[in-house]
Amino acid sequence: MSRWNTCNILQIAPDARRLWQFDAKGGGFVLAREQRVPHTEPLSARGVAKQWSSLWQPKLNIAWLPAENVFLRVVELPASTPEETFSMVELQLEKISPLPVTQIVWTMQVFGLHQSPPKPDGTVESLQTVVVVIAARSLVEEFLGRLEQDGFLADRLEVPMLDQLATVAGSVNGAWFFPLTLGGQNAALVAWWGGGALRNLSFVTLPATGDRGKELKDQLAHIAWSGELEGWLPASSQWHLVADPVNATEWENVLRAGLNEPVKIIPPPAPAELAARTAVRAAAADAKVHLLPPEFTTRYHQQFVDRLWLRGLAYGGLMYAFCLAIYFCCVAYLGYRTHGVEQQVVSLGGSYTNALQLKARFGVLQERSQLKYAALDCWQLVAQELTSGIELKRSSFADGRKLSLSGQVASSDTQKLLDFYDSLRKAKLNGQPMFNPNPGTSDQLVYRKQGDAVVWNFGLELQHGEAVGK
Numbered sequence: 001m002s003r004w005n006t007c008n009i010l011q012i013a014p015d016a017r018r019l020w021q022f023d024a025k026g027g028g029f030v031l032a033r034e035q036r037v038p039h040t041e042p043l044s045a046r047g048v049a050k051q052w053s054s055l056w057q058p059k060l061n062i063a064w065l066p067a068e069n070v071f072l073r074v075v076e077l078p079a080s081t082p083e084e085t086f087s088m089v090e091l092q093l094e095k096i097s098p099l100p101v102t103q104i105v106w107t108m109q110v111f112g113l114h115q116s117p118p119k120p121d122g123t124v125e126s127l128q129t130v131v132v133v134i135a136a137r138s139l140v141e142e143f144l145g146r147l148e149q150d151g152f153l154a155d156r157l158e159v160p161m162l163d164q165l166a167t168v169a170g171s172v173n174g175a176w177f178f179p180l181t182l183g184g185q186n187a188a189l190v191a192w193w194g195g196g197a198l199r200n201l202s203f204v205t206l207p208a209t210g211d212r213g214k215e216l217k218d219q220l221a222h223i224a225w226s227g228e229l230e231g232w233l234p235a236s237s238q239w240h241l242v243a244d245p246v247n248a249t250e251w252e253n254v255l256r257a258g259l260n261e262p263v264k265i266i267p268p269p270a271p272a273e274l275a276a277r278t279a280v281r282a283a284a285a286d287a288k289v290h291l292l293p294p295e296f297t298t299r300y301h302q303q304f305v306d307r308l309w310l311r312g313l314a315y316g317g318l319m320y321a322f323c324l325a326i327y328f329c330c331v332a333y334l335g336y337r338t339h340g341v342e343q344q345v346v347s348l349g350g351s352y353t354n355a356l357q358l359k360a361r362f363g364v365l366q367e368r369s370q371l372k373y374a375a376l377d378c379w380q381l382v383a384q385e386l387t388s389g390i391e392l393k394r395s396s397f398a399d400g401r402k403l404s405l406s407g408q409v410a411s412s413d414t415q416k417l418l419d420f421y422d423s424l425r426k427a428k429l430n431g432q433p434m435f436n437p438n439p440g441t442s443d444q445l446v447y448r449k450q451g452d453a454v455v456w457n458f459g460l461e462l463q464h465g466e467a468v469g470k
Helices: 082-091 137-149 160-168 212-230 245-259 271-284 294-385 411-425 465-469
Strands: 006-012 017-025 028-037 059-064 070-078 104-115 126-136 156-158 174-182 185-194 197-205 239-242 263-266 390-398 402-410 446-450 453-461
Touching (some): 006 137, 006 271, 017 271, 028 271, 082 126, 126 197, 137 156, 156 271, 160 185, 160 239, 160 271, 174 245, 185 212, 239 245, 245 263, 390 411, 411 446
Parallel strands (some): 174 239, 239 263
Antiparallel strands (some): 017 028, 070 126, 104 126, 402 453, 446 453
């Protein structure tokens, strides 16, 4: 029972449909909701249809098959396992079925164990009573078609008479009457107990006119004769009527008139209690032994899977469309902002071009100013470091970065030339080196002797360009 989360029981009555919804709790089923739905109104799809949640919260849908569509047979078999009992009943179907076996669906329910009468050798055998429920396949398929029109896809078909019998199982010997309606006619299921075991099940009808007591007595007499022939009729029978007050009044009068014996009236279980018993029994029953044809089970399962796939695809399509809508909205918004920026760029194009021109002109003027200051700074440093004895003949300042000097010195003053070169190379202006301390090959000091004098030349590259002199 733990595999089920909820259970729905549907009864199709002549006046309306009754639906009980149970929740699995504490090893049983607790009534959660009870509905009475007219035939002109649809069933609530939310309550009976299986959704995505049914994958992890299984739902059991059960429909009560009308009593006029079934046959009930009582079979006594040796006590055995459920599998062996099923096989033994299957072997007896040809004998007990009122219809060809190929045209029926059937199920069974074990109603207790009892001991057989002692054999000549004194041994007894453990027996079990099995109630076999038989229904015409055509009527079951027609009934399932009506359920499908109401949107109710049944997992099992059950008969409430089995649960009514279970409420009085093991009672005293005698006949038990359960009033019901068969095809619009008053009838009753008669259960005969003898020797502590259920012996026979049969239906009797109550005529609308005539001597109803005599007609009922004749029907019961035929059942009693059959019981005498088969040896199960008890020596003395007690008569029990399981009925509500309305049916009890009618049936008690008829039974007393026909039998001329006292009848004990017993209140029946409430419909909700009977539905709960059906839910518990069906949830614990073998999934392979029921009245629902296997092809319907397969088709309903495939429809459930297909419905999940289609809904999954629909939800996926909606999610894709939603994401696509968000994407296009974002693209449109960004396009709108881009267009605004482009318009702003167009509006600022003229002023931007003018700014670039002004910047270029300012750069030219600034370069000229820096060249002027750089040249003056270089001449200032040269003048400060130039000592007597060193003759400067030529100087040049090229590209705003390079100072070239050349001249001559007496041979005896060569050391002064070297000191002049080193001091000028390391000269600073405003605390920053003026020239690059690592000259290239072409900028190093070069001198050679020419007659009594030494001719020299070297180059100096400004460390920080033209901005040093500012």
